[in-house]
Amino acid sequence: MDIAEHFRIKFSDVSSTTVAFDSLCHTAYTASMTDYIFDVEMVDSVISTRLKCGKAPGIDSLSAEHFVNAQPSVVVHLTRLFNLILKYGYVPNAFGYSIVVPIIKDKYGDICSSDNYRGITISPIVTKIFESCILHKFGDFFSSHVTTYSLVSRKVLIVMLQFLVCSRMLNTCI
Numbered sequence: 288m289d290i291a292e293h294f295r296i297k298f299s300d301v302s303s304t305t306v307a308f309d310s311l312c313h314t315a316y317t318a319s320m321t322d323y324i325f326d327v328e329m330v331d332s333v334i335s336t337r338l339k340c341g342k343a344p345g346i347d348s349l350s351a352e353h354f355v356n357a358q359p360s361v362v363v364h365l366t367r368l369f370n371l372i373l374k375y376g377y378v379p380n381a382f383g384y385s386i387v388v389p390i391i392k393d394k395y396g397d398i399c400s401s402d403n404y405r406g407i408t409i410s411p412i413v414t415k416i417f418e419s420c421i422l423h424k425f426g427d428f429f430s431s432h433v434t435t436y437s438l439v440s441r442k443v444l445i446v447m448l449q450f451l452v453c454s455r456m457l458n459t460c461i
Contacts (some may be wrong), residue, residue, distance in 0.1 A: 324373070325420050330366045331359075333419040338412070345411035346384055354412060369417055382417065385410040 338351035354361065372378055389404040396403045 325366055325369045325424065327362055327366045329423060330369065330416070330420055331362045333416060333423055334362065337419045337423075338415065343409050345409055345414070346386055347381070347411045347413070349412045351412055351415075354416065365413070365416060369420055372417070378417075381411065382414045385414075 334354050338355060340351045340355060342351060344350040354365075386409045387406045388409060389401075390407055391398060392403050392405055
């Protein structure tokens with residue numbers, strides 16, 4: 288087995304966790320659709336306060352600096368995009384793409400051992416903004432319904448949101 292395949296296997300479970308979907312279903316059926324709406328001020332606040340500048344760009348080659356220094360109209364468009372995602376219950380596949388980079392734990396340890404590495408995930412910045420908006424809006428819910436909050440991955444947050452929105456859409460159609 289080559290080194291790339293070994294690292295792929297080693298870090299393939301970076302985004303796995305367990306979620307209490309019964310509680311998620313209950314919340315989806317009892318919440319009002321207006322509870323899901325993001326506003327421009329919130330998205331702007333997330334961009335200006337929660338993004339860390341100086342980090343590596345994602346696979347889209349965009350960094351936090353692009354959004355921190357962007358024209359205000361970009362925030363309006365992002366807000367519209369995020370609300371459309373909530374309205375139609377569809378998260379673009381590109382939001383789930385990321386790069387896992389192995390980082391050495393102990394530079395004096397065995398650099399040939401995969402146990403001496405941890406994986407970090409570099410995701411597109413638009414995904415990070417969306418996640419931060421979700422956490423800002425639903426953070427209390429996630430912290431009380433996810434068994435290991437610190438291990439919640441980006442993909443799981445997106446899947447949870449899709450489930451929440453789809454459940455709500457089904458409830459309003461029935």
